[in-house]
Amino acid sequence: MSSNRIIMHIDMNAFFASVEQQGNPELRGKPIAVIGSAKRTVITTSSYEARAYGVKTGMATWEARQKCPHLIFVIGDNRKYTYTSAQIVKLMMQFTPLVEVFSIDEAFLDITGSLSLYSSPERIAHLLKAEIRHHFGITCSIGIAPNKLLAKLASDMQKPDGLTVIRPDEVGQVLDRVPAKDLCGIGRKTARQLALYGIKTCGDLGRFPVGILRKRFGIIGERLHQMGLGIDDSPVIPAEQADEVKSVGHSMTLERDIEDREEILKFLLQLSEMVGRRARRYSVWGKTVTLSIRYADFDTWVGRQETLPSFINQSGDIYRTAVGILDTLVLMQPVRLLGVRLSNLRYESNQLPLFHEERKKAMLVDAMDEVNDRYGDFSVTFGSLLDEEKAGNKGSHVISPAWRPNGIRNVDVK
DNA sequence: TCTGGGGTCCTAGGACCC
DNA sequence: TCTGGGGTCCTAGGACCC
Numbered sequence: 001m002s003s004n005r006i007i008m009h010i011d012m013n014a015f016f017a018s019v020e021q022q023g024n025p026e027l028r029g030k031p032i033a034v035i036g037s038a039k040r041t042v043i044t045t046s047s048y049e050a051r052a053y054g055v056k057t058g059m060a061t062w063e064a065r066q067k068c069p070h071l072i073f074v075i076g077d078n079r080k081y082t083y084t085s086a087q088i089v090k091l092m093m094q095f096t097p098l099v100e101v102f103s104i105d106e107a108f109l110d111i112t113g114s115l116s117l118y119s120s121p122e123r124i125a126h127l128l129k130a131e132i133r134h135h136f137g138i139t140c141s142i143g144i145a146p147n148k149l150l151a152k153l154a155s156d157m158q159k160p161d162g163l164t165v166i167r168p169d170e171v172g173q174v175l176d177r178v179p180a181k182d183l184c185g186i187g188r189k190t191a192r193q194l195a196l197y198g199i200k201t202c203g204d205l206g207r208f209p210v211g212i213l214r215k216r217f218g219i220i221g222e223r224l225h226q227m228g229l230g231i232d233d234s235p236v237i238p239a240e241q242a243d244e245v246k247s248v249g250h251s252m253t254l255e256r257d258i259e260d261r262e263e264i265l266k267f268l269l270q271l272s273e274m275v276g277r278r279a280r281r282y283s284v285w286g287k288t289v290t291l292s293i294r295y296a297d298f299d300t301w302v303g304r305q306e307t308l309p310s311f312i313n314q315s316g317d318i319y320r321t322a323v324g325i326l327d328t329l330v331l332m333q334p335v336r337l338l339g340v341r342l343s344n345l346r347y348e349s350n351q352l353p354l355f356h357e358e359r360k361k362a363m364l365v366d367a368m369d370e371v372n373d374r375y376g377d378f379s380v381t382f383g384s385l386l387d388e389e390k391a392g393n394k395g396s397h398v399i400s401p402a403w404r405p406n407g408i409r410n411v412d413v414k
Numbered sequence: 415t416c417t418g419g420g421g422t423c424c425t426a427g428g429a430c431c432c
Numbered sequence: 433t434c435t436g437g438g439g440t441c442c443t444a445g446g447a448c449c450c
Contacts, residue, residue: 035418036418036419038418040416040417040418041418042417042418042419043418044418044419057450058417058418059416059417060416060417061416062415062416063416063417102449102450103449103450104450105450106450184448184449185448185449186448187447187448187449188447188448189446189447189448190447190448218424218425219423219424219425220423220424220447243422245421246421246422246423247420247421247422248420248421249419249420249421250419250420251418251419251420252418252419253417253418253419288442298416298417301445301446303443303444303445304443304444305442305443305444306443307441307442307443337418337419339419339420341420341421344442409420409421
């Protein structure tokens with residue numbers, strides 16, 4: 001791995017909120033918050049005007065309104081963000097094919113090889129900012145550094161509309177003043193642990209004996225040491241080289257906590273159908289089904305998985321497995337959230353099962369998928385879902401920033 | 415009438431096999 | 433004259449990312 005790479009990290013500022021403000025001039029310059037459509041939703045993104053009042057991602061709507069009484073709530077439109085993001089990625093690709101889409105609003109670019117065409121990395125950054133602003137009315141913060149770890153750190157330093165460069169000879173000074181918790185990979189818990197050792201800055205972390213870190217954190221300890229030194233050899237991985245997805249799942253926080261088994265089953269069927277449909281669309285089979293439950297107290301989670309002897313991707317099979325797991329559980333409280341996930345995946349071309357009954361079932365499922373693809377989720381579905389359909393409960397449809405522009409990761413593809 | 419959703423990776427212990 | 437050891441798969445839970 002060359003030690004002379006030039007890596008850029010681009011972070012769209014308040015992406016969802018910016019897209020909404022761009023699309024509706026009445027929202028510009030105002031405190032807005034993008035939320036989900038479900039009853040128990042949170043702030044997905046807020047505009048900088050709203051952030052000035054202390055409105056933050058993850059906050060409950062009532063809390064946000066308390067902070068900012070004239071806050072404007074906008075229900076998120078996933079397609080809009082997906083579309084805009086894909087367009088922006090295309091724009092980035094004009095500068096280098098080495099674009100790693102890190103989330104719906106973040107990307108890494110390896111511009112090492114692009115420099116012969118441009119006078120400097122900063123020049124590329126300015127061109128990209130201008131293009132993105134011109135076409136989408138969105139600002140972004142850009143970090144430029146010798147690797148991804150530092151580029152991401154840099155992009156965070158000036159927001160919004162920032163440009164921060166960390167040159168190789170400046171790395172030491174920067175790390176000495178930046179808190180360790182600002183590094184991507186060091187979360188709340190780890191930061192707290194590090195503080196117990198007196199480690200506050202990245203510099204502290206880099207100088208700390210790696211043996212102790214290894215003992216306390218295992219493999220992560222080694223990595224923490226490297227991070228403290230600003231070392232990161234991980235390459236920028238373009239989409240076509242990215243690993244295959246390892247699991248597919250959906251979960252939903254229910255409108256109210258429930259205890260009734262029949263009611264739980266209804267939601268499990270709905271979730272199984274969502275998971276199965278996504279798996280089938282990308283010809284993925286899975287052997288392991290995980291049922292997740294969050295209880296009414298919010299803090300207690302249960303995750304139980306079952307690995308089957310064969311691979312499945314039909315909603316009915318997923319559902320039956322999930323119900324099987326549910327029946328091994330004694331529910332301790334009313335249920336707040338239900339989740340179904342398919343993992344242990346196998347990717348293969350579509351092949352119809354051999355036996356007649358199996359084949360008929362598979363063809364029926366394919367036909368249903370086709371109708372749903374054409375007319376939207378849950379146009380056609382299993383019988384017991386229909387009541388839910390009438391009640392208008394189709395899940396929250398809040399897009400996850402784990403979104404990717406193509407393929408199975410894109411939760412919202414139609 | 416608090417507190418979303420989709421992912422990945424790591425750990426530690428147990429089963430099972432050779 | 434006690435109880436090897438390595439590999440693989442599975443499970444539950446936790447930390448982290450956006």
